Structure formats: C-alpha cells, structure tokens
Amino acid sequence: MNLSHLLKGGLFLTTLAYVIWGLTPLFYQHLRDVEAMEIFSIRVLFSVPLMVLLLLLSGTPVRIFKVLTQPRTFFWLFLSTACISTSWYLNTWGSINGQVLMVSLAYFLTPLISILIGVLYLRERLTLLQWVALVFCASGFLYACTSLDSFPWLAIGIAVAFGSYGVIKKQVRIDPLNGLSAETLLMVPFALFYLNGYMTEQSAWAAKEGGTHILLGLTAPIVLLPLGLFTVGVARLQNLSTIAVLQYIEPTLYFLLAVFVFGEAIDMNRMTTFMLVWIGFIAFSIDALRRVKQTRRSASPPPEPAAGGARRTGS
Template sequence: MTPLRLGYLYGLGAYLLWGFFPLYLRLLRPAGPLEILAHRIVWSVVFVALLLAALRNVGFLRALLRRPWALAGIVAASALIAVNWGTYIYGVNSDRVVETALGYFINPLVVVLLGVTVLRERLRRAQWLALGIGASAVVVLTLDYGRLPWLALTLAFSFAGYGLVKKRLGLPAAEGLFVESAVLALPALGYLAWLTRRAESTFGHVSAGHTALLVLAGAATAIPLLLFAGAANRLPLSSLGMVQYLAPILQLGCGVLIFHEPMPPARLAGFALVWLALVVFTADAVRQSRRTRANNRTAASQTPVPTA
C-alpha cells in the first residue's frame, strides 16, 4: 500500500471516530461533563503511558525537562485542550450537538484569523472573502439562537489556539498527548476524589458497562489523535484540509438525524453561509497548493545539471 493511500485511510479513520464521538459521549450518562472530562484526562495518561512503555520511548521526558519554554507551552496547550474537551462534552450532553458541529466547521476560518492577528500573516483576497462570509454566518446564527453561539466559538477558538501552540512546540502526537494530559492529571484526580468523598461519583456505581466506558475514554481520545498524526505525515496539507470536514458533517448528522435537534430555516441559512465560506477557503487552498507545486517543478527543471 502506498504512503498516500495509507495516509487517506488514517485520516478517514481519525475523522470517522471524531465524527461519531457524540454517540460515545451520550453513553457516559449519567456522569456529568466535569466527571467525564476528568476520566478522559486520567485514562488518556494511562493509555498513552502504556503505549510509550511498549514502544520503549520514554527518553523524550528528560530532553523536555531541559526546555523550560517548551514546558510553559505545554501548560498553555493543556489549558486550551481542557477547555475544548470540557466544552464539547457539555455541548453533547446538553443536547447541543449541532452547535458543537458548527464550532468545528468554523475552526479553519478561526485558524486563518489567528494567523492574521497573532502571526501577522498576510491573507489572499479569497481568504478575506471566506472570513467575511464566516462573520456573516455568525451574525445570522446569533439572530437565530437569540444569543451569540458561544459554545461553537469557544470550541473553534480553543482548538485553533491549541493547534497554534502545538505547531510551535513540535511534539509528536503520543508524546504531546501524554505530557498535556499529565499536566491536567493531578487536578483531574483531585476532582474525582472529591466526587467520591461526596458520594457523587458514578464510577463503579452505575453498571460494569458504564465503568468500562469511562475507562475506555482514554483510548477513545488517543487512538484518533494517533491516526491523525499518521495522516498528517503522509498527506498534502490541502488533502488533509478537505478530509477534516468529515467530522463536523457526521456530528451534524448525529445531532439532526439521531438526536433530533431542531434545524429551523434561519439556522440552516447560517450553516449554508459557513459552508459557502469553507468552499471559498478550500478552493483557494487547493489552487494555491497546485500553484506552489507547479512553481517548484518549474524551478527544478530550470536548475542547471552539473557536469563532470
């Protein structure tokens, strides 16, 4: 199997798992969002630690301790991913799966916005147009909801910020997830101990299946992330960018078709604007990628061949 085909399989696997993740989270009721988040953090540490031990890859911790700036970045990344996970769990278990899907639809646009405001990048006209359409969509959805879609915006900005910090850190997927979860593990364990002391913990008190599902939250977190890393290492950025829309499409389907959340005409119009913005954004990204490859081929063909 070629690396490109393997990359597509990894990418499809990651986004299929993320797309159907709301179904898994619903199975964790009656645990509350914070309890689910705490278990997700703790069991992620356990799962990835076992994986790294099996791969005999624990030496990276010593090198990491010699990089104080990297440790500060990991703390920031941990805080952002905790906000993202917690918001997503809350959204799914409060019957707002459609709004969580919106957050991941607009995430690419927020990434571009952060590129302008944080990295001082210059945008092409098509990217500005996509941002303008996306802003219009937020206005329409605000009017429909009667409030700012804060849950979707929190998901989009927290995940975009997390990606920005991760890009600066440059840690591999498994090692990065382990360190980030380890930073959060102590407060997560403290919260679970507090719940147990108050006799409010559902762990071990609902059913054996419920307890097993809470434990498996670590694997459910790590596996799609590792598949995504495998895809990112094998696919062009433009191809990976198009595959990423599979997850929010499936999440939207879960919200509307399985959980029967409302989709009135005004909300549908807001989503249509978001999709139009993504079409403009993706078409520009594909065009720019092809132009770059063509320029590289032209430069390579014009390079003089050394003679003996």
Template sequence: MTTETAPADNAAARGFAFAFSAYFLWGLLPLLMKALGHIPAVEVVAHRIVWSVPIAGAVLVALGRTADLKAALRSPRTLAMAALTAGFITVNWGLYVWAIAVGRAVETSLGYYINPLVSIAMGAVLLGEKLTRAQIVAVALAAAAVALLTVEAGGLPWVSLVLAFSFACYGFLRKTLPIGPSQGFFLEVLILALPALFYLFWLETTGASHFALAEPGNIALLLACGPATAVPLLLYGFGAKLLRLSTIGLMQYIAPTMIFLIAVFVFDEPFGGVRLAAFALIWAALAIYTWSILAEARRARLADIEPGTT
C-alpha cells in the first residue's frame, strides 16, 4: 500500500507546488502592471506576447514536445481554433493591464472571482449541463452581486464582466485544442507574435516606443513581461495535470484574493459599503460552489471504493 500511494502522493505534492506557484505569481502580477502604468496597455500586451515566445519555445524543446506542435502547424482547423483562443486571451490581457493602470484593480479581482461561476453558467447554456442546487444558488448570488454593483455605479461593472467572460470563453475553447497546455500556449503566442512585432516596429519607427535605450527602467520592466506571462501559465499547465479538479477549484481563489488585497491595501483603491456587500455575496457564492465541488469529489471517491475493500 505504501509503495502504491507514494508515487501518487509525490505527484500531488509536485502538482500543488506548480499550481500554487502559478497562482501566487498571478497574484503578484498587479505590482508589475502598476509599474508599467505609464505605458499604453496595447504596447505592454505586445511585449507580453513577444517575450513569451522564446520562454515557451525553450520549455517545449527542453521537454521534447515539439512533435505535437509540428502537427498542429499543419492543421488548418487547429490553427483556426488557436487563433480564436489567442484572441480571447489577448482581450483579457489588454483589459487587465489597462484596468490596473487606471486604478480599477478591485474590479479585476471581482472578475476573476466570478470567472468559475460564469464557466458554470456557460456550461449550462452552451453544453446543456445540469446544475446542482448549490450551483444554482451560487450563480444567483453572483448575479445579485453584479446587480448591486450596477445599481451603485449606474451601469454594469463591465471590466469585471469582460474579464470573467473572456477568460471563461478562453478556457471553454482551449479544451478543444488537440494539444497539451504548454504546446497550446506556445502556438497561441506564436500566432500573436507577428502582429505584435509589426506593432512594436511601427512604434519604433514613429518614435512612440517606450522600449528605448534612454529609458533602461522601461526596458527591464517590458522584458519582465515575458516571464511574468509565460512562467505562471506553464506552471499552471503542469500542476493541473497532476491535481484533482476539486483541488484546482479551491486554489483558483488565491490570485484574485491577492489582487484584492493589493488593490485595497497597496494601491489604496476605494472600497465602500456597497462594494463590500457585493463582495460578500460573491464570497458566499464561492463558498457554496466550493462546498459543492468537495461534496461531488467525495461522492466520486466513495463510488470508486468497491464493497469489501480496505
């Protein structure tokens, strides 16, 4: 029994370390984005893309997983799907960078809090998945929180909603790519690299680029966009393969919680009573959703235990 469970325990421990590192790095990302706040979001995103390519490519070569990528490059359908997922993640990155720069980090944290609930709703609408009672309650509470923020602001909390829906759509479509997470990420940034390079070249020729020798601080920050983008995504991909879905479901709240704390206590963004009430509804929804995940995982484990076994 010990020899059978030891490899599984080691895999779970490695998976936890990978996933935790990814979410922790995502949680710290607002600090880098805030430091880049004086640079237009489109330029920052272009650098995120360009400097992610060599990192993701080096990881693929080191792991010896280039064969799947070569097959994907020969498949028009795979390339089209990768272009679509790349489009969604670009929208997500661009809005996130802009929101941090203009002092709306609290709204970004809300977007990533409600993302799993949006994914549940999308599964019900697009795939006909049946929601449990707990999931229905969780989605309803999230909708109530959005309604509360809408009334308070006089309009929809569009930053939070676009971030949540763009990432949910990315995750939904990403599952259709017939390649692994590291190969898929490299394919996405490879597709985006050409327009990003053209844009950066245009900035350079017009004198509008912030990537200049006269500004070494900007160069260092923009170069850091590569590892800050690629490393967490790659770590997450490795961790997700080794962990149960329920564990990943619990860990996904690490990043938005860190973003929320940084927004309120480091960036000093306003957080009044209405926002507190809305976040309380979201946190209650996530607690119910988490409970449903754990209960479902427990039932699945019990179902796998045959009568008479120990």
C-alpha cells in the first residue's frame, strides 16, 4: 500500500491527528510555569485567525453568524462550548501539573460516558457488550475512588465534560469546522475577561519573554493542526468504525508518556483501575466493529439470481 493510497483513504491522516494530540503533553512541559487559565485564554485568542484560515483553505461555507442567531442552535452551542472549554482547561492543567496519567484515564472513560448519557438522556438501548463495557468502567471508577490517595476529580471532570460534548453536538446540525469556529467565538469574551481582569505583571505574557510568547502562540496550532487532519481524514474514511479504535491512540500515548517519560507513579491500585477500564474499552470496540458489520450486511442488496436459477423459479 503506497502513501498516496493511504492519504486518499484517510486512515493515515486520522491516525496522525490522534498521534499529535497524544504527544501534546511533551509540548506543555515547556509551559509548566504558566497558569493553565492563561494558556487556555491565549490559545482561544490565537485560535480565531487559525479557524478563519481553516475555513478558507477547506472551502467550507461560513455559516457561523447564521447559526448563532438561531436561539435553539445558540443554546446547544453555548452548552457545547462550556463542555469543550472545561475539557480543554482540565487537560491543560493536568499536563502542566504532573497529572498526565489521570488525563489518560479520562479519555479512556470518555466514550463510555457518552454511552451512559445517551441511555439516560436520549433513552438509547444498549447491547450486551455495551453493558459489559459500562460495568467494567464503572468498576474501575469506583475502585479508583476508594483506593487512590485522592478523589480522581480530574479524570472524571474531563470524561464527563468531553462525553457530554459529544452528545450535545448531536443536537446541532452544523459541520465540524463551523461548529468549532462558533464555539471559539463564544469563548473569546471569557478569555478577554480573564486576560484583562486577572492577569498580573507576574504573568508569563506580561513578562515579555520572547520564547514564552512563541510557545503560548503555538498552543493554538498544536490543537488545530490535528483537528484539520482529523476533519479531512474522517471525511475520507470509508469505515467510520475505525474511529472507535483510533480514538484510543491519544490516551494510550498519554499513558506511556506519563509512566516512561514523566515518571508518574503507577502503583497496583492505579494499574488495577486501568485494567478494569481497558477491559471496558475492548468490549466497547468489539461492539462498535460488530455493529458496523451488521449494518453493512443489512444495507447491501441481495445478490441477483443466476440466469439458470431464474428459469427454475419460473418453471
């Protein structure tokens, strides 16, 4: 399989997006002396021109202001903005405060939180494997709450925020780039409020250090570059069930970085928590792949009878 075939299929681009996202803690280690809220706020402001550029390069019609004037759409976008903002902030906080392992656990839990929200809010029915996945992940969560030194609020916060984000986005009929652009615009007032009201002369940006300015400016493309790769890659993927497996590249890389690069402690209690969640992840992935195969079988037309078979039927 040559490179052009990989690019055409979208698998390479989607995989690359998840790999870049999974390696972002390496970048944030250079911003450990900067407040997480300052990083978040500056990233929001630098994201605005980049989102405009992505819209132009992709040829996507700009529908941001139109959807923001629709009350129902604005309501759902406001909720999705609150969820993704919380997820972004907690992710950044964990990456610069030696909690990459808990961020990893959060993203392993996220798809299963989405399933649980779908059951409670959308009244969706679960398959047997989905129930198995939920039981094991819930067991991992309860074990973490009772065995770890402190309550895993970071992992639960990210998982609930990002899981809710996925469910809320289903309520809005808007393409991914316009949706994210609208959410970015909704974040801008809060970012400006923080930068104007809470940043002091001791802040990283006010210190006027050239290297720190460059790093802070790069926080936007570090997030949006893989987003662009992901958007293009997913559009070219013929088998969307692949995403159910590929999405775990990111937390797996987080886990490996936390243990082998950053030296975070991985004692028996934490390992047991991850083992329970991983079993749930495996059950979830098998179910996703199986359901896609069933959908393909039901969608494919029945084979046409052979000429001889047709004559026998008519006889």
